[in-house]
Amino acid sequence: MSMLRVSEIFGPTIQGEGALIGQATVFVRLGGCDYRCSWCDSLHSVDSEYRHTWAPMETEEVWAKVAELSGGRPLTVTISGGNPAIQDCGPLIERGRALGYGFALETQGSVARDWFSRLAPLVLSPKPPSSGETPDWDRFDDCLAAAGQAEAILKIVVFDETDYAWARDVAARYPQLPVYLQPGNHTPPPADAEDAVIDMDGITDRMDWLVNRTLADGWFAARVLPQLHVLIWGNKRGV
Numbered sequence: 001m002s003m004l005r006v007s008e009i010f011g012p013t014i015q016g017e018g019a020l021i022g023q024a025t026v027f028v029r030l031g032g033c034d035y036r037c038s039w040c041d042s043l044h045s046v047d048s049e050y051r052h053t054w055a056p057m058e059t060e061e062v063w064a065k066v067a068e069l070s071g072g073r074p075l076t077v078t079i080s081g082g083n084p085a086i087q088d089c090g091p092l093i094e095r096g097r098a099l100g101y102g103f104a105l106e107t108q109g110s111v112a113r114d115w116f117s118r119l120a121p122l123v124l125s126p127k128p129p130s131s132g133e134t135p136d137w138d139r140f141d142d143c144l145a146a147a148g149q150a151e152a153i154l155k156i157v158v159f160d161e162t163d164y165a166w167a168r169d170v171a172a173r174y175p176q177l178p179v180y181l182q183p184g185n186h187t188p189p190p191a192d193a194e195d196a197v198i199d200m201d202g203i204t205d206r207m208d209w210l211v212n213r214t215l216a217d218g219w220f221a222a223r224v225l226p227q228l229h230v231l232i233w234g235n236k237r238g239v
């Protein structure tokens with residue numbers, strides 16, 4: 001039997017980021033991460049201090065919750081975290097796929113798994129300089145190789161000019177991948193907050209800057225998207 005450490009399961013809600021923005025989804029957020037991004041907006045699923053809140057659940061229990069929240073109507077389930085690739089999501093993905101559900105997974109690209117080939121899409125979000133983390137590109141390439149023919153996309157968070165230039169370089173290195181640029185939230189919630197004040201004007205200004213920067217640069221292949229759930233619900237957890 002396969003066990004998962006689950007931080008939260010919620011939905012249905014809309015996918016707020018990237019290629020499937022606006023689509024109905026149920027989130028399975030797993031606990032634990034091999035990174036510590038300075039601006040992480042999901043610290044309650046990262047910081048080991050919160051480990052006691054991550055419920056050990058059998059695949060079947062996780063599946064029952066997803067089926068209940070979706071009313072048994074197939075949709076694309078989003079697996080996120082933390083870094084969900086440090087756990088074995090294969091059995092959950094197969095359980096849902098057999099019933100017509102699809103699975104998208106959000107990861108930074110530091111750990112490759114053979115079940116990446118069962119995803120639609122694999123969302124790879126390599127971390128820019130502002131995060132304080134440095135991607136290992138060999139491991140990142142292993143993730144892409146593991147996806148094989150499955151759809152993969154790049155979703156890069158941009159806070160400033162340095163991040164922007166870095167994003168351009170990364171995109172040039174992976175010309176086959178669609179690129180989504182996402183303005184950073186410089187006011188992410190603390191780990192112990194269910195909600196927290198957010199500087200929405202600051203985020204909107206960064207979105208405005210990022211759109212103009214990308215267009216002025218002639219980078220027309222990039223898609224610039226806000227975190228839609230943040231526009232609607234701010235820093236609220238579980239949406």
Ligand SMILES: C[S@@+](CC[C@H](N)C(=O)[O-])C[C@H]1O[C@@H](n2cnc3c(N)ncnc32)[C@H](O)[C@@H]1O
Binds near residue numbers: 040041080107124188
């Ligand atoms: C919380 S992470 C979990 C999945 C995985 N660890 C990762 O980073 O891709 C989900 C997405 O949120 C993004 N994210 C995290 N903190 C953010 C922030 N403060 N502003 C904008 N996006 C953020 C990440 O870059 C990632 O694309």
Ligand SMILES: Nc1nc2[nH]cc(C(=O)O)c2c(=O)[nH]1
Binds near residue numbers: 014015016017080106
């Ligand atoms: N609505 C909504 N969309 C999201 N897209 C990626 C998220 C994540 O935290 O991985 C996220 C999230 O937490 N909520």
Ligand code: SF4
Binds near residue numbers: 033036108
């Ligand atoms: S990799 Fe993702 S979950 Fe981990 S600290 Fe960074 S943003 Fe947070």
Ligand SMILES: [Mg+2]
Binds near residue numbers: 041042
């Ligand atoms: Mg989030």
